[in-house]
Amino acid sequence: MAGEFDPAEELGLFPDRMLVTNLSGFILRNNPTRDLCARFIRNGGHFYDVLARYDALTAYVLGREEATAGNTVKWVIPFLKANGATDYLMREAYKESMDLLPGAEDALRFISKLLPTHVSTSMYEHGWMAVEERVGAPLCDVFCSRVDLDHVQFGRADSRKIREMCERISSLRIPKTVYELNVPMEVHEDDIRIIRTLDDILQQGIPDLPAMGLMESSNPVTSHRKAYQLLDVRKQTNIDLDCTMYIGGEDTDYQCLDLVRDAGGVAVAFNGSDFAVRGSNIAIMSKDATVGAVFASMFNDRGIEAILNLAANWERPYLKKCEFPDRNLLDRMLAAHPRKLPEVYAVDKHNVDEIAAKSNAFRKKFIGHRS
Secondary structure, three states, X not given: OOOOOOHHHHOOOOOOOEEEEOXXXXXXXXXXXXXXXXXXXXXXXXXXXXHHHHHHHHHHHOOOOOOOOXXXXXXXXXXXXXXXXXXXXXXXXXXXXXXXOOOHHHHHHHHHHHOOEEEEEEEEHHHHHHHHHHHOOOOOOEEEEEOOHHHOOOXXXXXXXXXXXHHHHHOOOOOOOOOOOOOOOOOOHHHHHHHHHHHHHHHHHHHHOOHHHHHHHOEOOOXXXXXXXXXXXXXXHOOOHHHEEEEEOOHHHHHHHHHXXXXXXXXXXXXXXXXXXXXXXXXXXXXXXXXXXXXXXXHHHHOHHHHHHHHHOOOHHHHHHOOOOOHHHHHHHHHHOOOOOOEEEEOOOXXXXXXXHHHHHHHHHHOOOOO
């Protein structure tokens, strides 16, 4: 943790590389906010998916000036409360639903002892507390969403109105249309219906209720706030982005991944969404987290050129013979995948469309949809 005695630092040997990571896709297999909605709201999984669709549409398809990806964690708050959620019940729900990727605990502990490690997640603080209890890694800073459900009271009439809004949202259909980042496309009629309904609820319905005060008092970690936090960490540590490894997989990680990649750092989309891959220079698809520790170890020892070389030669014969800073770690990863290695790609403008589609499909199948 921050403030601990560091012998290397006492000798004037300050770290010259760092790692910043999101949790979704790399440490957590489940989508904690979606699981909360499924726990407290009728048809809550679909309810969350509609809000997340609206979030992506307004931020990345319509490109609204005031929009920022990640507002879903802000918008669901009054709906959770109106359906019986409390701060205590949220903490308990997080503990019950938490689903770590195999190897995640060891991977995060290994990385955090190797490199200064910062966590940036849109998960509520209630959930981070559950992850911290489980993992117990020596992290530097943790940046997460904060909300106090219990400090605002809803009347019965207000709660009923919000639950009726829930039903309107849950009744909406999500089309299968896939939109490409920054590529003009006609918006599907079902998406138009989602946009109009959510615009009405969030801009006309909610502001007339105490729910608005609860939403405004929250402190969600959106895509913009993740990017600002990344720049703050860079300033505080004096470690430039070209010496930074960022691991992310959500749409909200796009800006951070893009910043790190363009600065010459390592931007890893780990089980990433389409937009996350489009901000990365490395894409990983894996059902366990050990491969993340493998790339962090190589980055710490030899930097980005070695990382790109590792990705370009990601085959078992090469991995068995190559020089690697922690041979036991690499051998353990190979032994855990005797038939097929995790998929690893160096991402560039020529292959990004193909890899983004492949990673997005893998994420939809493997991450965050258990209900």
